[in-house]
Amino acid sequence: MIADRTLVFWVPDWPVHALLRDDGADGLSLDAPLALIANRLVVACSAAARGDGVRTGLREREAQTRCPELAVYPHDPETDERRFAPIAAALEQLVPGVEVVRPGLCAMRSRGPSRYYGGETPAGVAVLRLAEQLGLPDARVGIADGRFTAEQVARSASTDPGISAPAAGLRIVAPGASPAFLSPLPVSRAAEAGLAETLQGLGIRTLGALAALPEDAVRQRFGPQGLAAHRRASASGAGHGAEVRPRQPVRELSVEMSFDTPIDAADQLAFACSALAERFIGGLTEDRLVCTALRVELTDDVGAQHEREWAHPRHFTPADTIGRIRWQAASAAQQTERGGAGVTRVRITPVHTDHLAAHEPGLWSTEPDERVHHHLSRAQSRLGHTGVGTIALAGGRLLADRQRFVPWSTTRVERPHARASASGPWPGALTGPAPSRVFPELVPAALLDSSGTAVGIDADDLLTADPVHLRVAATEFDAPVAAWSPPWAVRERWWEGAPARFRVQVQLADGDAWLLVFSTGTWAAEGRYD
Template sequence: MRTPKRLAVLRCLDWSAVVAAKNSTTPCAVIHAQRVISRTPAAMRYGVQVGMRRRHAQALCPDIEIVAHQPSRDRTAFDAVVRVVNELVPLIEVSEPGLIVFAARGPSRYMGGDGPMASKIVEALKTSVADSRLAALLVGVGVADSRLAAQIASHASAMASSSANLFVPYVVEPDKTNEWLAPQSVRVLGEFASINRETISLLERLGLNTLHDVCALSESVLAGRFGELGVELHRLSRGDEQYPLAVVPHPPEHLCIEKFDEPVSDQQIIINSVQRMAVAFTEYYSVHGSVCVRIVISFESESGKRSERLWYRPQGLTTSAIIENAKWQLEAWLASQLAGDISGDPESHALENYALENYALENHGLVRVQLIADEVRTDTAQQLRLWGGSTQTDETATQAIGRLSELLGSSAVQVAKWQGGRDVLDSYELVSATHAQTIGSASSHEQISAQKWRGALPNPSPSVVYSEPIQVQINDQFGKLLSVSARHELSASPVSVIIGSTHYKVNSWAGPWPVEERWWDSARSRRLVRLQLVCEKITADSALQILAMLAILEHGEWTVAAIYS
């Protein structure tokens, strides 16, 4: 039997909201696609929850500061935390901003046990990260035998620390992970192991409410019902790791090294060479039918300083993901080098007007870049084409997309993914192109499921859809605001629409069509009425402009959600 590996997870609760807030006491929420994805402890006290609609959050807490989601901001701010932890623990894995995973056995033995180790790291964080915004940050550390258990434990630890007002680590005893996980609800799989909502809800409807229930079934039964996902579910619930973290570095299966004869000090050149290496790297593995899920990227400077970091993506690292990670690491490293230089050198105040990055690179030109595969698994479900590889156009397009994401950052280059819904905005989700699993091929599953929901608007759909609906006034013939009764009847015929300072005359309309969604869930429920309007307006040059729009009445306010352009 394999000896279980101890894993520690350090979690900074609601990292993106804490970083986005102006100071530690303001309530602040980070919004993505009209939903709260993170909020500060101050906002939590008002009852603002993750997943709430923006309006709902504003209704609960009128002074709440609303910030748009911006992954790069989270990442840059998180580097300070990574640096502190990295001083105490050599090899750490940054899965996402706010979450650090590392092997616990070595550090624990050095620092005298799991609990003291966790306290020590958190103490170091509190003392050395000098950022006033982080005063309210809730940090939790969980130690367990599996990634899932450690994640849940870290969350529990953060919550316990907030109520007790001092740091409490949560340690699951060795070999007890299985029993500890058993009473947990299956919802933790969705929250911490990114199993999708439909599967979770299906499990609940099958009567499998806790991980114990899932675990009690035999693996083959689950595999028969869910396929590969079933095996994964069983593995997660019994607290096993598919690929345990390697504590002792094993000989790499494949590594790419690029040595520069002369120290290179242009960041762009380094990134370009990483790009070349990443292409060769992923190609090597795809030829062998496998995919690299964990990679060590290492930079070495002229003066012998090194930056090594571990990167993990459970779906496998694509070329663009490797480049992005390398870029993140390089920037962070340069920043830290610079900070070290300035603190060590009292005369460096002259540097203030100097381009900081260039300075760092000039003094620390790179001589070596390495990519080392740390963990490789067989490529399971990403075979794209029957006839070996994609076409030439697909290849050039993928390259161009990689280049674009490099130019603009991955969040500015997006591809669409079907998710379904009644709202014109909801039916497709935009995901960043670097995180998309299969660019250029619609899976058969997607083609089947991409059908309209019952209650969705009839074809044709509007070609201009506003992510932030525009406030309008819709009046009847007496200039009174139009309302809709409880029986979904209009109070009168709409006659005029006022958008900003422009008046439109209503020619005709269709509706009202009511939508009532998720009435059982107070945080996510929606109640609204939709109306199609055909309006006209005489423009300045006495031409007639005809405009068809989709108006929505929600919370007593009319908005224009889309235009049929």
């Protein structure tokens, strides 16, 4: 059974493209040696990095040895999917029935586009033209019998045997010629690593050698995996059903509005976007969805964009959405480098959605929570976005560094690699019970021995004498020091010349306890245990 003619759209090094298209990628270029790392291995790299010997699967240190100028970034699969979604949507507008195999690779039946555009070559050229408009000039299109063969054709060079290249980036294998094209390829192209190693041990090293085996014998010996690899090698299709399974077109949930006259005042912009917010939330409700995080994009009359993501502890309402637009417009107006007379376009995009059923009210009344949220939101609307908030724990070593102010009804959206988690590891951090009172700024203190001499830290990171008296600010406590902990060092940013700090817990005879910090010859109080 010959597989259906399939058109495959492939973007080489898509994770690198997704990184360059993501926020915060200013200054990065596809011409620079870049690599994306996951589990200390290279997941993807740019063409410039490959020119210096970097390959996928290499260890990070080996890749940096081969290319000292290599810039490494953590790989984020969510970024790959998010940035490829508009590409797939644009392809669906051009060719209905697109299956997204993975970010950067799409498959579609070739029959419909070929009949519409008058042949496989014009259809492939139309897809490549769209890719160039989307900023992907290095995209490729492969057309052959079956999805697997079309993918291998897209990855092949234009000079490989059996390949015709009527246009730059377009590779076509004639109908019925796919088995001959696949025959010299290594068996690892169609089989998983374990199965490929077994086949190579049996002397089956090419796809042609695998396709020459009887199908029943392969199924009995190697099971479903071997049967699937045999069908790929022989370009015989999936065996049942359609090989290309198009996805259901994704409904566009983003909304936008343009203004002929620029709007400069935040309150006027929020009032003008009331209907837009209602339409945004109403569209989500029709799909039985709620939005827990959204992105607001403001564009002024000179083309400058002000983009920000907002998150909600529960889910957004139209009033919440309007409030975020007002706050973002107010912050954009305070930027001194902003140009233009005002905002001319507003776009709202859902970043994270959830099923509506998961946010239905419970059996018991939640009225007190609703009242608290209502009153705090009203106060926030009068005082501004940062006027009302809560304190959340963040990563850090000193106690004051671990406090982070979070505005009410806002959850800060951060990338997984942007900062370490609050749980650590943070060498030198306090692991035991935290002081009940933490000073926003370190309070000067003095730790004295029995003779009144200041106690310090010696070369062995130990106290120079037994502490007896403690003075914090101008208060000297009558109760002597009864117990103390060994000092533990906090050494960070030593490459910038930052001095080492030492933390000590002391307890007075009356039960009062303090957390002290020693740095550059002086003591300071960080917190107090009540």
